[in-house]
Amino acid sequence: MSTALDKDLRNFSKLRSEISGSLAEKPPRERILLAARELFYRFGVHTVGVEAVAETALTNKMTLYRHFRSKDDLIVAYVEQLAGENVATLDRLLGEGLGTPQQKLAAWIDHVEDVLSNKSERGCALANAAVELDAGHPARGVIEDYKRRKHDRLVNVFRAARYREPERLADEVFLLFEGARISLQCGGSGPASRLVAMLRSLLAASPRDDAR
Amino acid sequence: MSTALDKDLRNFSKLRSEISGSLAEKPPRERILLAARELFYRFGVHTVGVEAVAETALTNKMTLYRHFRSKDDLIVAYVEQLAGENVATLDRLLGEGLGTPQQKLAAWIDHVEDVLSNKSERGCALANAAVELDAGHPARGVIEDYKRRKHDRLVNVFRAARYREPERLADEVFLLFEGARISLQCGGSGPASRLVAMLRSLLAASPRDDAR
DNA sequence: TAGCTGTGTTACCGATCGGTAACTGCGCCG
DNA sequence: CGGCGCAGTTACCGATCGGTAACACAGCTA
Known part of the structure; x- marks a missing residue:
């Protein structure tokens, strides 16, 4: 499959467009929702994995699953x-x-x-x-x-x-x-x-x- | 993830809506395209795997890859x-x-x-x-x-x-x-x-x- | 009969998926 | 100070993903 966005590329886009944004120091749940908003919109809800969301939110999968059941x-x-x-x-x-x-x-x-x-x-x-x-x-x-x-x-x-x-x-x-x-x-x-x-x-x- | 369509369900839908249709005995490539048309439209191109397409087309993954590179x-x-x-x-x-x-x-x-x-x-x-x-x-x-x-x-x-x-x-x-x-x-x-x-x-x- | 081509079948590969367990450590409040 | 709750980390699970190798078997042509 052509992902057309290497995982590395995704992480870079995160560093620039998110951190420089406003997610600096908000509670994890807000950061996750901000990240999801960016990634789900840009690439679609199916192609973006939960791990990518978590990393873009500057956290990890475990914390994500503490705030969202699935x-x-x-x-x-x-x-x-x-x-x-x-x-x-x-x-x-x-x-x-x-x-x-x-x-x-x-x-x-x-x-x-x-x-x-x-x-x-x-x-x-x-x-x-x-x-x-x-x-x-x-x-x-x-x-x-x-x-x-x-x-x-x-x-x-x-x-x-x-x-x-x-x-x-x-x-x-x-x-x-x-x-x-x-x-x-x-x-x-x-x-x-x-x-x-x-x-x-x-x-x-x-x-x-x-x-x- | 909620697939909302068990794999079994997909196979049943194939048997009814495809076989009863016209894919009875056409060359494999046509059957595959017919199956892809059904499944991709109903469930989206990302959620449907190549194996599901092949099986719905009454063939298998290997034959699919002989007709389509990826x-x-x-x-x-x-x-x-x-x-x-x-x-x-x-x-x-x-x-x-x-x-x-x-x-x-x-x-x-x-x-x-x-x-x-x-x-x-x-x-x-x-x-x-x-x-x-x-x-x-x-x-x-x-x-x-x-x-x-x-x-x-x-x-x-x-x-x-x-x-x-x-x-x-x-x-x-x-x-x-x-x-x-x-x-x-x-x-x-x-x-x-x-x-x-x-x-x-x-x-x-x-x-x-x-x-x- | 020999040989070729295209289909079916099984088994497998590495990667990634969604989701979980167990532990560490920080900060906050009593 | 002790304890508790929440965040971070690592490692792992089974399942499924896209894609491939190797082989058996049919049908056709010569």
């Missing part, structure tokens, strides 16, 4: 961590209090632009995990919950912005965004790079009630 | 097989000769409906493979070529149908479709199930020159 447990924690952060980001952008619905939408699209333009983008980590995990895996439920929740937030903000068909618009925006993220890693960057412009004109062209 | 070679052949068939399907639906561009588009959307409504849909096999394979893998090039080609065909048929912005429309349709397939396995079936209606009304609403 690798599957670690995967679930990894997925829950991502889902939680993404929901928090959504709350920060679309939550109550901050500006008009239009302003929230503009801020969210700016955020989408940041995500997509990020180099080293390998698509949505949660979607990637879902692809790798078979139907019975406990992490699947977490992923599906998150995606549903995200879709609901979109419906709500479209409704608050008085769009005439908020559900339909949310479906469309949701699918476009998901498609863009998966296309970034296999479809060439063409269509995905034009997503933001598409979103803006889609929202501008969709009919709204009232509109002040 | 597992990576088999993965490339698997991906090439899928890309080739998908391009053939596109040619059959959108190719020259058969009807007006509008008829071709209607036929293509019917085909999309079939794909999405198919139970046991696990998303686009090529996109899934791309998620599992890291950037250097030779199969990645095949996948990207296919996706680009598919996008180009969409542009061409939209141009032939005299849509005013064929590239933009192709981007949108492409991303929607990709998003729907990935969402089927992690986003709940909600947005994806409404894709076909979205496509039809999108095409109906998009401006065209001339229009007969």
Whole structure:
């Protein structure tokens, strides 16, 4: 098999991108989750072994297994961590209090632009995990919950912005965004790079009630 | 690790879904590719071992390695097989000769409906493979070529149908479709199930020159 | 009949996988 | 000070991984 990343290479990437990062002196459990986040996202949950995670977290397998009962447990924690952060980001952008619905939408699209333009983008980590995990895996439920929740937030903000068909618009925006993220890693960057412009004109062209 | 599919279970699925299928008495190479297609798509290229592929193909590892130099070679052949068939399907639906561009588009959307409504849909096999394979893998090039080609065909048929912005429309349709397939396995079936209606009304609403 | 080619079979290799046992040692709190 | 809990370390387990060697046996052609 072509691992395409010698084990040594993995350890080097750890030293640079993690230590220089923030994992300096945190409790082991946090370090492990940080390492898992990096490695699972970059290389996939199946190709990365628990030992690689532990070493990248500057600890060892035994300590990892003191905090997570199994690798599957670690995967679930990894997925829950991502889902939680993404929901928090959504709350920060679309939550109550901050500006008009239009302003929230503009801020969210700016955020989408940041995500997509990020180099080293390998698509949505949660979607990637879902692809790798078979139907019975406990992490699947977490992923599906998150995606549903995200879709609901979109419906709500479209409704608050008085769009005439908020559900339909949310479906469309949701699918476009998901498609863009998966296309970034296999479809060439063409269509995905034009997503933001598409979103803006889609929202501008969709009919709204009232509109002040 | 939760394999969620005991090895025995895999072998049973082979006996039923493959033998009863068509692999009855074909040359070994074809049987192997058929088995790889089934197993790689259902469970992912990484979780399925070469031995499982060989046994499902009613042969053994040695014969597999006489036809494919390595597992990576088999993965490339698997991906090439899928890309080739998908391009053939596109040619059959959108190719020259058969009807007006509008008829071709209607036929293509019917085909999309079939794909999405198919139970046991696990998303686009090529996109899934791309998620599992890291950037250097030779199969990645095949996948990207296919996706680009598919996008180009969409542009061409939209141009032939005299849509005013064929590239933009192709981007949108492409991303929607990709998003729907990935969402089927992690986003709940909600947005994806409404894709076909979205496509039809999108095409109906998009401006065209001339229009007969 | 002899010989060749392709398939099946068994056994094996080193490496790595997920997971565990047992021990050392540090720091913290009484 | 004594003790306890947690982290680190080493060594190990059985299983499975991708990949190979050697041999038996079929079918075909000459």
